[in-house]
Amino acid sequence: MLKQLKLSVLSFLLVFSVLAGTLHPTASAQEANVKKETITIVGEEDVLLEKQSFEKMEGKTAYDVLVNAIGKENVETESTSAGEMIVGINGVKPSDDESFYWAFYVNGISSPVGAQSYTLQDGDSISFQYIDYMEPSENVVNLKVMNGDEETEYYPSSFFDEPTAFDLVKLLVGAENLEVTYYGNDVFVNAINGVAMEGNSYWAFYINDEAAEVGLNGYKLQNGDKITVKYETWEAEIPEESTELEENQSTPKIDKNTFDRALTLANKYILSNDVAEWQAVALKQAGETLPYSYYKGLRAQVSDAEGVFSNITDYEKLTLGILAAGKDPRDFEGYNLIESIYNGNVTKQGLNGVAYALIALDSADFDVPSSAKWTRENLIDELLEKQNDDDGGWSWMSKSSPSDADSTGMVLTALAPYNDQEEVAKAITAGVRYLTEQYQSSKINNSSTAATVIIALSALGIDSASIDFTKDEMNIVDYLLTFQNKDGGFDWQGGETSDVFSSYIGYQGIVAYQLFLDGKGSLFKLPLPSQKVEAGTFTVTGVSQLFKGENNVYVVSEEANTFVLSKEVLESLPNESQLVLSNGNVRASVPVALLQAHVSSDITFSFGEVSSSLKDKLAAKSDLIDFTMTSNGQEINDFGNYLVTLSFDLGSYNGNWDSLQIYHVDENGQKLQEMPTTVNKDTKEVSAAVGHFSIYGVFEKVIDEVKVPNQEEDLVVNPVENESEPTNEEQASDTVQSDTLTGHSLPNTATSLFNLLAVGGILILIGASSILLMKRRHTS
Known part of the structure; x- marks a missing residue:
């Protein structure tokens, strides 16, 4: 009976080894799109919920997002004449003798309506803050909308965290009552409450009764600001005639x-x-x-x-x-x-x-x-x-x-x-x-x-x-x-x-x-670019050093091994855009939101070289690049929910394009992680999205034969350590292996099968030895 049990177990292990080796895991790479919508909950002294991205739910309210983030059981409301009011979050609520309440903010501005009445818009960042209404707000702004004799002056709004004038207008006037045109990083009003720009009439923007020199989205609110949006008609002012005008003296006729x-x-x-x-x-x-x-x-x-x-x-x-x-x-x-x-x-x-x-x-x-x-x-x-x-x-x-x-x-x-x-x-x-x-x-x-x-x-x-x-x-x-x-x-x-x-x-x-x-001279005075690539480093100090691509992509105009990205430039780019950098052979497309999350100072991005010994050890089909990003001398290793897309130029490659795969290699060349790879034969580029930086390169996946390696062979296979939570790299890859490449590399499916066949073979040998031993004992 014992013998039959042993044989059954060994047979099961063998069959499992072979069948399991044929199962192909599915890639779980995250999409590289930037999620703009966020929610934050701040108590009196503690942050109850750090800024957290959420998928915008079509037609849903801010209250829906709050409940989805922390659970309905953690949100307490009361019925009032104005509707349901949030009185407690995660058990934090005022006692009868306290003057605290839960304030609701949209894009940093106090909302004129409650969370249950506010329908989310694209890009909204909502915040719930537990504040004392007896304490005066540190920042207050006023908005007035004027159309001839019709004036609407809105109740003063408190704000925090540098929202723009457009955030204010969109919230108080209502996004559904606005028609706007996005132009570059800015936005201009075409219509308010159905009153549209036409002919010589348009919506003008004033800051403290002075005509603004930027659009609504280009102005960050300041404490005490009076923002006015006014429907006006273009009319050049006619100056009084003067008998003292000299030749070429300018008359004040340009509005x-x-x-x-x-x-x-x-x-x-x-x-x-x-x-x-x-x-x-x-x-x-x-x-x-x-x-x-x-x-x-x-x-x-x-x-x-x-x-x-x-x-x-x-x-x-x-x-x-x-x-x-x-x-x-x-x-x-x-x-x-x-x-x-x-x-x-x-x-x-x-x-x-x-x-x-x-x-x-x-x-x-x-x-x-x-x-x-x-x-x-x-x-x-x-x-x-x-x-x-x-x-x-x-x-x-x-x-x-x-x-x-x-x-x-x-x-x-x-x-x-x-x-x-x-x-x-x-x-x-x-x-x-x-x-x-x-x-x-x-x-x-x-x-x-x-x-x-x-x-x-x-x-x-x-x-x-x-x-x-x-x-x-x-x-x-x-x-x-x-x-x-x-x-x-x-x-x-x-x-x-x-x-x-x-x-x-x-x-x-x-x-x-x-x-x-502006006193800047001729239209055709275009000096040579002052910023040169020196010692392989290019410093991006202005948007003039960028090109605007499709789908909100900005491409740095020079190629270099190291880029210093100024804080001012990064802050001026749209949060949802991508920044593309290249060293000539490799491109990196980086979410601007990722850079802005670490932009306390300038950010340095490097296409680092690897040691010659590592190059010799690994027969890559592309450059091997050690990618790094640093700010204030500290490496940026945590990409959060963002992914950076790396694209390798293989213009001189003449082999089998279907065999190409991007791998992550450690500094010793001992571990190799296969990334979900996209191959474009037309552009001759091989790309992958990664969740953190290290050494990456393109290799050929070659399967000559399947055999059990020994100590003298080049390929050493190590099992994967199980972790309680997947890393960003595991989310962006099919499987994880640890291999040393010496000219030939195995794909993840082959390696899994190879490992399992080896285990199965060993188990068969153990089983056969056990049977033989039992027979000898039985005959003796």
Whole structure:
């Protein structure tokens, strides 16, 4: 009987070993999306619930989230005339002689309604705080909404933790009563309570009775603020006439709110359409983040043409576009576009090619050798020689052709840096006089010409709102804005349909005038990027060093082994966005929310090198990278609910793409953890999402044969230690193994089967030995 029992047990173990080895575990990787909604519960002295993310439940209330977070049995309510009121949370509630109560906040602002009446919105952070209503609030803000004679002044709201003016308006007015447009990191109101922006009317934003210089989402509330949102109509102020105006003296006819609104709408229009070189220049000067698609297209355009273009203006506009992207046109995709300009055929396209050759060379003060075919002196002489003597203007083709305002404006923009030269100054004076006559005689009759004139005047330091460029109480800036449509774009000569050409020229015009107002000089003054990659380190100090990709992705403009990400830049990025960094061969896509959670100071991100001995030991198909992030000298090891996506470039790989797998290796190369891997054969990238940083690389999964290893073989298999709770890495991986790679690596399924077969084989040997021993005893 005992013998039969032993044989049954051994048979079961053998069958279990073989069958279990064929079962494939399912990956449990977390999705790499950032959850914005959070809940916090703060008692009188203790935090009862640390900030915790939750999935927004469609149509659910803040009370539903509270109950879901701590259980209904831990929430005590009382019926009042205003509805159910929360009086206790986790047993914390006031006694009869106490003046405490549970206050409910949305995005840091005291809610005007109770938790059961508040329906959650995307991105809401809700908080319940046990406070004494007899103690005055440290921070209070007031909101007023004005529409003509109708005024709504809301009850003062207490707040904490730097909410924005938009948080205040959205909460008190009600998200359902707002129509807004998101623009970059900011938001602008289109309609309140059904009253929509139309024609020359819009919703203006005031802070303490002063017109705001940012949008609602760009202003953090301060104690005592009076926030006003007011429905207004664009109307330029008409100044009183003065007999003491000097030549070019500016008249106060530009309404700042009107102009800022026009610039904002134009920004939105330009970014909503394809961005090319001319649009990129204006966006850069407006302080906007360029789309990553623009940069990719720029690289493709130059590399596909192998740096050779048929028109000189191609080199010139690409030079400006490359500078706008923060790159050097002297070495872009391996080509020197500046040399192609000063040694090119600049007169092939008339004065257009000559003027923009000078503009491009001066944009970043590029050096031009004395041996160049076209020095700056040659270009200036060519422009001066082509000026018409009769009216002081220029023509596109030849000196004998009639002057036109577009060509004159273009040439004046090119000559502006040389106004200190006597001959140039005379030519500029005559050219400006010609433009003045053109405007005063109503011969400037379209948006593109008006914008070109404004660009030239701004480069020369002349106010386009001056009396010389004002006719019938309308200056040329206001005239340009009459061509702007509701979508923010411009039409050429009147109408309601914006077109691409008129829109980018019109946009350049208002950006140029903004630069003039700010004292920043010419639209085309685009210096070389000041931040260089030094010793493999790139410091990101401004959003101008980022490109904006799709789906709220921001790409750092340079490649480096180490990135220092400034606190200011990280705080300025949307919480739900991703930041992409690359060392040229490997990219890391990091949730901005993860970085912001540790942004007490600058954050350093490193693509660290591994030792040569480890490289030799592990035959990886990609670089082996030791990824680290530090803040204040401390490594950021806890990613919480966030995942970082690592993408390895395997452009030179010629093997079996289906065999590729990303593994986590320890510093000794003794343990290997398989990550859920995505292979894109088209882009030749291999990617995986990870929950903490260490050493990662791409390997081939190779199964030559299955056999039991011995001490002399290279592959050593160790069992996995069981843990009570899964780690982030276990959530992001199929299984966990500990292997040492020496040129061949086994996939997790093969390793599991290998282990179990080995165990089964050993058990069979034990069983067979036991049977033999029992037979011998029986026969003896």
